[in-house]
Amino acid sequence: MTQNIIIATGAFFGMLSIIFGAFGAHALKKMLSNEQLKKFEIGVKYQMYHAITLLVLGFNMDFTTLSIYWCFTMGIILFSFSIYGLVLSDAKRKKLRFLGPITPIGGLLLVTGWLLVLINTL
Template structure:
């Protein structure tokens, strides 16, 4: 069992429900449709990968390859989803934090690396 994956998966799952409700109820009045869709994309990806972390946490031990997989997903969620949240909220207040723009694809890259490492583990 990988406790780090279980802890982060649980925290990310919890936060995605909170952020989803926040977006649906409070931000809906302040965001454009496009901004709200971007925010929802961050929430969806966060929840999808939180579930993956929970499954991995119950299935994987603490081998180095497994830790790389878990770490790639954790870093990917933080960089991808949280940069989207920051971009959307900052642009809604007309104070867009431009440095977050390049961080989102970097987070996506870490998510891709996590999936690639998972495939690698399955075929070896």
């Protein structure tokens, strides 16, 4: 059951990254500056990278996978989704500044997930 949840989470985040990427490339292209669009794309890329990683983890589960899963899942949510919120709110001239400190926390969780992968392999 846990393996299916990890794989489904990876597939869900992968699907969303395609949707958000298309949304950014088409619908937001007219609304965002080039700098804002690049920031949005960073969120999409990191989300996809970690969605694929979750799929790999799900197909290669062992006892340490759950902690890595939670680091990557929460990291995606806090990092990528805070970037989306910051960019979109900035484009609307109502920047949600409280999201600014959330982005590095998400990044730290992604780094921690990779550190756990490294530790697990050594």
